[in-house]
Amino acid sequence: MTQTEEKMSTQSKLILFILILGNFLCLISETVMNVALPSIISDFHIRTSSAQWLTTGYMLVIGISVPVSAFLIQRFTLRQLFVTAMSFYLIGSFIGFITPWFSLLFVGRMIQALGTGIILPLVMSTMLTLVPVSKRGTVMGIFSVAILFAPAIGPVLSGLIIQYYSWRIIFLGLLIAAALIFLFALFKLSNVSETSRPTIHIPSVILSTIGFGGVVYGFSAAGEETGWSNPIVWLTLIIGVVALALFVRQQSKLNSPMINMKPFRSSVFSRSIVLMFLIMMIQFSMMLILPLYFQTAAGLSPLQTGFLMLPGGVTLALTAMVGGRLFDKIGFKPLLLTGLVLLTIILSLFTTISSGTSTTTAAILYAAFTIGVGLSIGPVMTLALNQVPKPLHAHGSAISNTINQVSGAIGPALYTSIMTMASQHFIQQSNETNKTLLQIKSMTSGVHTVYYVAIVFAVVSFLLALTLKKKDQQLETQ
Incomplete structure (x- = not known):
């Protein structure tokens, strides 16, 4: 049977449904804090620039962790990675809900981001494994809803919550949703890909972290009040671009690149x-x-x-x-x-x-x-x-x-x-x-x-x- 004649099994559809749900929740988290920042600033008596790190830091951790995902996807099973990622997300959401200090709230957001950085590429990689080429347009259309609609709906949901309740309710809602997806995955998610034992190249991880971290941080900092006049912006961008160039050159020479x-x-x-x-x-x-x-x-x-x-x-x-x-x-x-x-x-x-x-x-x-x-x-x-x-x-x-x-x-x-x-x-x-x-x-x-x-x-x-x-x-x- 050719690939174009293949049909997706019910099990494959269920696996993709669980993964896209997790992906949707994680992408909502990218923008859900934007509207809540004024309330957080008021509650913790912090500066706007400090509060902005709840969003900037989230993007930074994702930017650093996503490039490592190829190694993780090859090394661990789908079930192991998804359950671990949702565990990180659950822990981060719980910390955000109960925290009495801004520093702990920041830690909770970064733990959330770590789970998100694992889930985002996991969904796409699994889709490529399960979905025949002739059906990928349809499935990618559904996946695009998570990619594009979730960040758009985040501010609307947080705006409704902030209008009537505390910003902590945002984290409670994320916690409940994550717990339901976690339990669903625990009982219904099965493995679909073979694992191998690729070696992790530490210099590649370091260059990737510096490169993607520098670029993401540099551009994020450029969007703040001081903008492009801030020398830190240019310094981090230059360091990031140089590290990325070295990273790409290194990957092309390795037998088992990251x-x-x-x-x-x-x-x-x-x-x-x-x-x-x-x-x-x-x-x-x-x-x-x-x-x-x-x-x-x-x-x-x-x-x-x-x-x-x-x-x-x-x-x-x-x-x-x-x-x-x-x-x-x-x-x-x-x-x-x-x-x-x-x-x-x-x-x-x-x-x-x-x-x-x-x-x-x-x-x-x-x-x-x-x-x-x-x-x-x-x-x-x-x-x-x-x-x-x-x-x-x-x-x-x-x-x-x-x-x-x-x-x-x-x-x-x-x-x-x-x-x-x-x-x-x-x-x-x-x-x-x-x-x-x-x-x-x-x-x-x-x-x-x-x-x-x-x-x-x-x-x-x-x-x-x-x-x-x-x-x-x-x-x-x-």
Whole structure:
């Protein structure tokens, strides 16, 4: 029986269901703290810069741990890794719920992140093992819901909780959800892949930690108040980039590399990974800048802003699932090109928004924007992973998830700094004497500049997508 004729068993579907549930919960945690930070600052009497580390540190730990995942996936069974990861997540959530000190809350978040860093690549690697190539579009569409919808719904959930309860209830909710998934996995999750005993190359781990840690921290720090003028930003970025260059060079020479670079020998894989990075960058132009603008310029509360973004989140989930099914029927190219054209059009419309733009108009435009994202990101991820031979599934998964995490660090920092610089330039050129109006107009100018940059990303993505051929869709080799 050929792979295209194969069907997924009920057991395989159950395994993927459990893994995607865990993945969804972990990705909610990436953004769920954003709205809660003011309350945490007030309760613990700490500075904003200190509280921000609950989010920055979370991303940093994930960025460091994901590259090690290829080794872990080969060394340990699926059940061992998932149960261990959910145990970390449970412990971290419990600490966050009961902690009387901020320092302990920070430790709890980092333990949560450690579990997340294991689960994210585990899901994708298992999917490659269980799902026939002919069905991957559909499954990747469902998986894309977790990747894109979970971070969008996080602020909405935390906004609702903060409005009526303590921020600790957020951790209680995460704890209960994690416990249910943990118990479900304990009784229903079975092993599907063979293990081996690869050796861990300590210098590679050190270079990976310094490299990915430096890049993630550098870009995260650039998004703070001091921005690119902070010498620490440049120092950590330079150290991170140099360490990554040495890491890549070292991996290409090792017999048993921590992350095998062989998938990049496929030009289709390489172009798809670049496309994935660019589309994620475009997505962040909305996820970060749009709510920030409407909170500052239009005076919306975090909860109101969350509901502004909610229709887009729902639309994104539906589009990703439909797009996944269409991928298996008509191929990636019509979906990818349509999505990128739609993104370019909607971004052009967003260059005209102002403080007078109604929330209904903004919500409709954002929902249309998410249709473009849903049609683009799932197909390009599936296309990339279809190029990875079976022995390299764990490595392809680690590469893909690392790109997602790095784009998550670069996107907010890049757009925040662009908006700040454009706003400052407007202030210097403006004759406006009303300080309130000047702030709104300068921020509007900054937001417009951000969307012009995002349009450039969209156009480059479209041109790159044109170089991909329909015959590239199902090229996995054994």
